[in-house]
Amino acid sequence: xxxxxxxxxxxxxxxxxxxxxxxxxxxxxxxxxxxxxxxxxxxxxxxxxxxxxxxxxxxxxxxxxxxxxxxxxxxxxxxxxxxxxxxxxxxxxxxxxxxxxxxxxxxxxxxxxxxxxxxxxx
Amino acid sequence: xxxxxxxxxxxxxxxxxxxxxxxxxxxxxxxxxxxxxxxxxxxxxxxxxxxxxxxxxxxxxxxxxxxxxxxxxxxxxxxxxxxxxxxxxxxxxxxxxxxxxxxxxxxxxxxxxxxxxxxxxxxxxxxxxxxxxxxxxxxxxxxxxxxxxxxxxxxxxxxxxxxxxxxxxxxxxxxxxxxxxxxxxxxxxxxxxxxxxxxxxxxxxxxxxxxxxxxxxxxxxxxxxxxxxx
Numbered sequence: 286x287x288x289x290x291x292x293x294x295x296x297x298x299x300x301x302x303x304x305x306x307x308x309x310x311x312x313x314x315x316x317x318x319x320x321x322x323x324x325x326x327x328x329x330x331x332x333x334x335x336x337x338x339x340x341x342x343x344x345x346x347x348x349x350x351x352x353x354x355x356x357x358x359x360x361x362x363x364x365x366x367x368x369x370x371x372x373x374x375x376x377x378x379x380x381x382x383x384x385x386x387x388x389x390x391x392x393x394x395x396x397x398x399x400x401x402x403x404x405x406x407x
Numbered sequence: 408x409x410x411x412x413x414x415x416x417x418x419x420x421x422x423x424x425x426x427x428x429x430x431x432x433x434x435x436x437x438x439x440x441x442x443x444x445x446x447x448x449x450x451x452x453x454x455x456x457x458x459x460x461x462x463x464x465x466x467x468x469x470x471x472x473x474x475x476x477x478x479x480x481x482x483x484x485x486x487x488x489x490x491x492x493x494x495x496x497x498x499x500x501x502x503x504x505x506x507x508x509x510x511x512x513x514x515x516x517x518x519x520x521x522x523x524x525x526x527x528x529x530x531x532x533x534x535x536x537x538x539x540x541x542x543x544x545x546x547x548x549x550x551x552x553x554x555x556x557x558x559x560x561x562x563x564x565x566x567x568x569x570x571x572x573x574x575x576x577x578x579x580x581x582x583x584x585x586x587x588x589x590x591x592x593x594x595x596x597x598x599x600x601x602x603x604x605x606x607x608x609x610x611x612x613x614x615x616x617x618x619x620x621x622x623x624x625x626x627x628x629x630x631x632x633x634x635x636x637x
Contacts, residue, residue: 286477286479287477289455289477290457290477290479292489293455293457293488293489293492293493294457294479294487294488294489295487295488295489295490296487297481297482297485297486297487298485299485302490308489320474322474322475323474325453325475327453328453328454328455328475331453331454332455335455335492335494397463397466397467397470397478397479397480398479398480398481398487399463399479399480399481400459400479400480400481400482400485400486400487401461401480401481401482401485402482402485404409406485407409407482407484407485
């Protein structure tokens with residue numbers, strides 16, 4: 286699972302969706318792998334406004350690296366390839382991702398997020 | 408209903424995933440057109456896509472196909488996508504696997520829920536059509552709408568443990584080959600609700616959506632939809 290993906294996922298339990306705890310999901314015991322991808326300024330300039338930056342900062346702390354507290358501005362970002370690599374990097378995680386209240390921990394099975402629910406939570 | 412779908416949809420796709428995936432290798436024309444009209448114009452590398460499927464084996468195949476996409480295993484009725492945050496959604500050949508009118512409407516509502524509001528987010532939905540007189544299935548508007556459709560695994564996609572001690576000539580007979588004990592290979596049966604003309608649009612409205620455009624393409628009904636404003 287990629288780091289950016291976590292920015293677009295919430296808890297799958299319907300009853301949780303209205304709760305502020307349902308997003309972002311939290312990484313625990315995650316193993317981070319980094320893979321560089323081709324720098325694509327067009328992708329970044331489209332992606333950046335769509336990211337929930339505070340949630341991304343939270344995810345990054347859980348995974349042991351730091352992002353600036355405020356969302357980088359577009360011109361600066363496209364000029365700086367190093368921060369671009371960070372935001373665009375392909376982060377794979379093994380471990381668990383779950384809500385803060387731990388009701389719905391999901392294993393990231395072979396690095397693919399599995400959100401299938403036990404029947405009592407459907 | 409959920410148990411029925413588990414047996415007649417989920418378990419079947421897990422078994423036929425490799426073969427099924429191998430028969431889906433390029434976007435259908437309207438899918439391609441829909442993706443091309445999204446800002447930014449070029450189809451793929453500039454859009455970050457998060458996909459999900461109920462079938463773990465299909466998800467494994469889709470994993471890591473591109474650096475700008477990711478996949479998760481999830482059920483359409485309990486999907487994990489962040490509500491009201493997506494610019495677009497594609498649902499191809501999913502809704503017709505739900506086995507009651509209420510569950511199909513719920514599936515569409517679940518897709519609409521993840522979209523940004525009307526004017527900002529839209530979805531392309533595809534379902535199999537009842538009206539496909541010229542397909543090899545041959546159904547028409549008078550056919551039964553709730554059906555079990557067979558999928559026959561060709562030899563190369565069978566699990567190695569279940570393979571018979573085939574000679575080369577047996578291998579070449581492909582689809583028509585017989586199992587080791589002389590029985591015909593058992594087809595996998597998948598449940599489908601075949602949509603008739605106008606039904607997809609009606610379901611979209613019941614789910615709280617508006618149809619922007621809809622039509623018929625190669626045995627399928629499709630609709631481009633958004634959340635109903637207000």
